[in-house]
Amino acid sequence: MGESAAQTLETVLTPCLVLDRGRVARNAQQMQTRAQHLGVALRPHMKTAKSVEVGRLLVGEGAAMATVSTLAEASAFLAAGFVDVLYGVGIPPLKLPEAARAARAGPGRLRLVVDTVEAAAAAAAFVAAHGPLFDVLVEIDSDGRRAGVMPGETELLLSIARELSGAGILAGVMTHAGGSYAAGDPSAIAQVAETERRAVVEAASLIRDAGLVCPIISVGSTPTVRFARHLEGVTEVRPGVFSLHDLYQVGLGVAALEDVAVTVLATVIGRSQTSGRVLLDAGFLALSRDRSTGDQQEDWGFGRILTLDGVEPMGDLMVARTNQEHGLVGSRQGRTDPLSLQLGQRVRILPNHACATAAGHDRYEVVDGDLVIVERWPRIAGWRA
Amino acid sequence: MGESAAQTLETVLTPCLVLDRGRVARNAQQMQTRAQHLGVALRPHMKTAKSVEVGRLLVGEGAAMATVSTLAEASAFLAAGFVDVLYGVGIPPLKLPEAARAARAGPGRLRLVVDTVEAAAAAAAFVAAHGPLFDVLVEIDSDGRRAGVMPGETELLLSIARELSGAGILAGVMTHAGGSYAAGDPSAIAQVAETERRAVVEAASLIRDAGLVCPIISVGSTPTVRFARHLEGVTEVRPGVFSLHDLYQVGLGVAALEDVAVTVLATVIGRSQTSGRVLLDAGFLALSRDRSTGDQQEDWGFGRILTLDGVEPMGDLMVARTNQEHGLVGSRQGRTDPLSLQLGQRVRILPNHACATAAGHDRYEVVDGDLVIVERWPRIAGWRA
Numbered sequence: 001m002g003e004s005a006a007q008t009l010e011t012v013l014t015p016c017l018v019l020d021r022g023r024v025a026r027n028a029q030q031m032q033t034r035a036q037h038l039g040v041a042l043r044p045h046m047k048t049a050k051s052v053e054v055g056r057l058l059v060g061e062g063a064a065m066a067t068v069s070t071l072a073e074a075s076a077f078l079a080a081g082f083v084d085v086l087y088g089v090g091i092p093p094l095k096l097p098e099a100a101r102a103a104r105a106g107p108g109r110l111r112l113v114v115d116t117v118e119a120a121a122a123a124a125a126f127v128a129a130h131g132p133l134f135d136v137l138v139e140i141d142s143d144g145r146r147a148g149v150m151p152g153e154t155e156l157l158l159s160i161a162r163e164l165s166g167a168g169i170l171a172g173v174m175t176h177a178g179g180s181y182a183a184g185d186p187s188a189i190a191q192v193a194e195t196e197r198r199a200v201v202e203a204a205s206l207i208r209d210a211g212l213v214c215p216i217i218s219v220g221s222t223p224t225v226r227f228a229r230h231l232e233g234v235t236e237v238r239p240g241v242f243s244l245h246d247l248y249q250v251g252l253g254v255a256a257l258e259d260v261a262v263t264v265l266a267t268v269i270g271r272s273q274t275s276g277r278v279l280l281d282a283g284f285l286a287l288s289r290d291r292s293t294g295d296q297q298e299d300w301g302f303g304r305i306l307t308l309d310g311v312e313p314m315g316d317l318m319v320a321r322t323n324q325e326h327g328l329v330g331s332r333q334g335r336t337d338p339l340s341l342q343l344g345q346r347v348r349i350l351p352n353h354a355c356a357t358a359a360g361h362d363r364y365e366v367v368d369g370d371l372v373i374v375e376r377w378p379r380i381a382g383w384r385a
Numbered sequence: 386m387g388e389s390a391a392q393t394l395e396t397v398l399t400p401c402l403v404l405d406r407g408r409v410a411r412n413a414q415q416m417q418t419r420a421q422h423l424g425v426a427l428r429p430h431m432k433t434a435k436s437v438e439v440g441r442l443l444v445g446e447g448a449a450m451a452t453v454s455t456l457a458e459a460s461a462f463l464a465a466g467f468v469d470v471l472y473g474v475g476i477p478p479l480k481l482p483e484a485a486r487a488a489r490a491g492p493g494r495l496r497l498v499v500d501t502v503e504a505a506a507a508a509a510a511f512v513a514a515h516g517p518l519f520d521v522l523v524e525i526d527s528d529g530r531r532a533g534v535m536p537g538e539t540e541l542l543l544s545i546a547r548e549l550s551g552a553g554i555l556a557g558v559m560t561h562a563g564g565s566y567a568a569g570d571p572s573a574i575a576q577v578a579e580t581e582r583r584a585v586v587e588a589a590s591l592i593r594d595a596g597l598v599c600p601i602i603s604v605g606s607t608p609t610v611r612f613a614r615h616l617e618g619v620t621e622v623r624p625g626v627f628s629l630h631d632l633y634q635v636g637l638g639v640a641a642l643e644d645v646a647v648t649v650l651a652t653v654i655g656r657s658q659t660s661g662r663v664l665l666d667a668g669f670l671a672l673s674r675d676r677s678t679g680d681q682q683e684d685w686g687f688g689r690i691l692t693l694d695g696v697e698p699m700g701d702l703m704v705a706r707t708n709q710e711h712g713l714v715g716s717r718q719g720r721t722d723p724l725s726l727q728l729g730q731r732v733r734i735l736p737n738h739a740c741a742t743a744a745g746h747d748r749y750e751v752v753d754g755d756l757v758i759v760e761r762w763p764r765i766a767g768w769r770a
Contacts, residue, residue, distance in 0.1 A: 011479075013456075013483055069709055069710045090654040091654070098398055116656065116728055118728050141657075141660070146711055147654075150657070156659075268477070269532075271501065274541075277531075279531065286768075323531065325432070343503050344479060344503075383399075384398055385398075
């Protein structure tokens with residue numbers, strides 16, 4: 001079948017990952033408008049899409065800023081000309097040489113995060129020895145779930161800030177309220193957003209009161225940016241999953257089904273009239289083991305099934321069970337018969353969690369509202385810069 | 386840090402996937418002995434290791450036979466000189482050209498599987514048009530869980546067999562009892578093995594009684610091969626996960642901790658005395674979302690933590706929660722304090738499910754009982770042949 005430009009979703013080898021460019025552009029436009037409305041810069045998180053091409057759509061005409069989850073992404077976005085890239089995972093001392101390598105991939109600025117004095121001191125010593133290859137934000141814990149200096153740890157906060165400032169690499173503060181994913185409704189998410197905002201604004205005040213500068217005040221996840229009432233004092237937001245969206249975001253009320261820009265294309269490879277079983281060639285390597293919607297009101301198993309055009313849900317069909325390369329079709333509420341699918345038929349599967357599902361694939365088959373593959377965009381896999 | 390040959394587990398960028406070559410060799414030896422004892426050929430399933438180098442260790446001095454889960458693997462193993470490669474996932478008509486491309490990757494024989502008359506007829510028509518590029522096994526359903534012709538569907542079985550035989554491509558019958566993973570103890574697994582054996586032996590008899598030849602009679606998973614009482618009438622077994630093993634196999638009683646040959650190397654990137662939280666740089670992309678041990682007596686979260694040498698468990702520490710690039714350390718029974726880990730410290734993580742965890746990585750850092758990386762072996766990712 002080869003890699004000819006004329007391929008369509010009717011002929012390309014399955015399983016594969018399909019990206020609808022028009023939907024990404026629309027999601028990007030909406031988020032740009034939202035950031036503008038909130039009066040903050042948009043530093044989209046590329047951990048979801050892991051694609052320079054998607055990244056360019058996300059930043060639009062604005063400054064090409066990015067948040068990344070690996071040094072491999074940092075390197076790729078700097079090499080692509082992004083001007084300001086934040087690696088949002090705490091950097092241990094031994095990774096500083098790798099960070100420096102990523103920083104040298106392009107002329108843009110690399111920013112790192114730390115939440116301990118040891119890591120701050122190591123970063124300060126590194127730039128003293130090797131030059132100002134990056135600067136550093138202090139990570140703030142706004143919901144007690146993951147990383148960051150906790151509220152009340154003022155001495156720790158200021159020790160880290162002084163360490164960084166002394167080396168001329170204190171860039172600001174950042175937080176991520178992962179708790180927004182557990183909040184049940186828009187008003188609960190708005191409260192998480194306010195907690196997130198207050199945590200970094202207060203940390204910045206403490207740093208400024210100590211006579212240091214704190215230019216960047218960074219928050220964000222897709223839900224909190226969507227439902228925040230205001231972001232006074234914040235300078236930038238870092239939503240990520242909005243770029244592609246997924247069933248979990250739909251369940252949260254953050255997106256509609258037609259906003260989900262990524263699907264897995266699969267083929268019916270087994271169909272037994274006797275057992276009633278229908279099998280797809282999308283198992284847990286193509287869909288991931290993610291079961292996020294299992295905690296929501298509508299549990300879509302390993303993904304909801306759409307027609308080949310990616311527009312219409314096929315009743316309440318979903319991928320109910322997965323093995324490595326097999327997905328068993330089921331009906332969420334018993335409304336739709338899996339046997340309505342025919343052997344060889346192709347379907348699209350909406351993922352529970354775009355970040356997890358997309359990670360199983362090395363590229364996007366890019367479409368634009370129909371079945372023609374108009375481009376192929378590589379994904380930045382792995383960790384090595 | 387570069388890719389210099391002198392790297393060790395103390396310096397290589399984390400997270401990464403570590404393979405202990407000596408343990409693989411020992412697992413291979415044991416399985417070869419077991420297959421010999423059972424009087425069957427060993428056709429190891431490469432879906433776990435997805436590595437030609439591991440594959441060579443698994444087949445040892447025997448015929449280089451393999452089972453594979455993707456056409457990409459089929460192509461790679463044929464290209465590497467394997468003489469007989471079975472693609473164990475039902476082939477829909479539209480994938481036949483891709484299968485033909487894989488078949489042409491090397492001089493060895495490619496074998497496919499079908500469980501419908503339509504797919505058999507399509508394969509027969511394909512070889513009639515393009516030559517005998519592959520032959521085909523009929524998949525038999527031995528436990529009502531996934532694919533295959535069901536017991537009692539004699540007419541269907543014979544129709545498929547006749548279709549294939551007419552084209553000169555009937556190679557035999559195969560089954561996989563996925564139910565062995567749900568069986569609680571060795572005697573329950575032995576019963577599953579017997580059901581699996583009987584299903585294919587009876588199917589082969591029916592085919593032979595109809596005057597057709599049925600040379601290959603193929604069964605197997607790691608648990609059923611381990612605990613089968615005998616495999617009379619069977620010609621080959623297809624275990625896979627034995628090559629690397631994992632916590633799930635340990636929980637099943639199929640392997641011991643020291644048989645697990647694959648671990649994720651991770652670094653402590655966050656440590657808060659105040660919160661008691663310790664974070665590793667191995668999140669769900671490095672470990673997978675797999676939670677297989679959640680159904681077992683010992684639930685190890687997203688993986689059990691070992692010392693850097695990969696030998697000693699660190700008490701009952703495990704990865705209790707994951708985000709994309711963060712793993713939160715927890716204690717299974719509250720016996721070991723996560724704060725016993727230091728910032729920057731490196732640990733090894735035993736996976737729940739080797740197939741799922743390894744799939745997040747593009748290569749193995751190969752060690753041989755100590756910390757020196759002696760080789761790097763690529764993994765065969767994706768689906769495209």
